[in-house]
Amino acid sequence: MNIQKNFWINNxxxxxxxxxxxxxxxxxxxxxxxxxxxxxKQVKTFVNPKDRHLDYACGSGTFIGxxxxxxxxxxxxxxxxxxxxKQNYSNNEFISVQDFKNFENEKFDIxxxxxxxxxxxxxxxxxxxxxxxxxxxxxxxxxxTTPNFTFLFRLVEIFAK
Numbered sequence: 138m139n140i141q142k143n144f145w146i147n148n149x150x151x152x153x154x155x156x157x158x159x160x161x162x163x164x165x166x167x168x169x170x171x172x173x174x175x176x177x178k179q180v181k182t183f184v185n186p187k188d189r190h191l192d193y194a195c196g197s198g199t200f201i202g203x204x205x206x207x208x209x210x211x212x213x214x215x216x217x218x219x220x221x222x223k224q225n226y227s228n229n230e231f232i233s234v235q236d237f238k239n240f241e242n243e244k245f246d247i248x249x250x251x252x253x254x255x256x257x258x259x260x261x262x263x264x265x266x267x268x269x270x271x272x273x274x275x276x277x278x279x280x281x282t283t284p285n286f287t288f289l290f291r292l293v294e295i296f297a298k
Contacts, residue, residue: 151218152197156197158199183247183278184249189208189243190209190245191249192212193249195211195212196215196218198221203226209230210230211231213231213234246278251281
């Protein structure tokens, strides 16, 4: 996990995903920005404005700040991204993974994990999902997205031939 932790902390400029998405949408082009936009719009349909929402691995806060209602807690491993989110989306709360331990008694109606699991090992994924399940209110939901790399690689193989 330390290798991946350092990867997320050291390899992305402040606000990286926010800048990619906003820039792509303004230019009306860009696969990455359009993919995120479509995913965020779809996931938003599962979040009720009255729900207490947790966005785990929130990055620069783009999903919470641009698509939701001001009732979210964003958690991320990168202090740089958390600081960016706090500065740009102050209508929500953003904290580090370490500080999330202070929320041990809080339960959420809905938890989103958008584009994280593909970067974790199997045992890390199981541990995280069990932990986040314990943070749900009765009847709560966890929404997970991850790119379908298998499909993408098959498509690349077709065009590479």
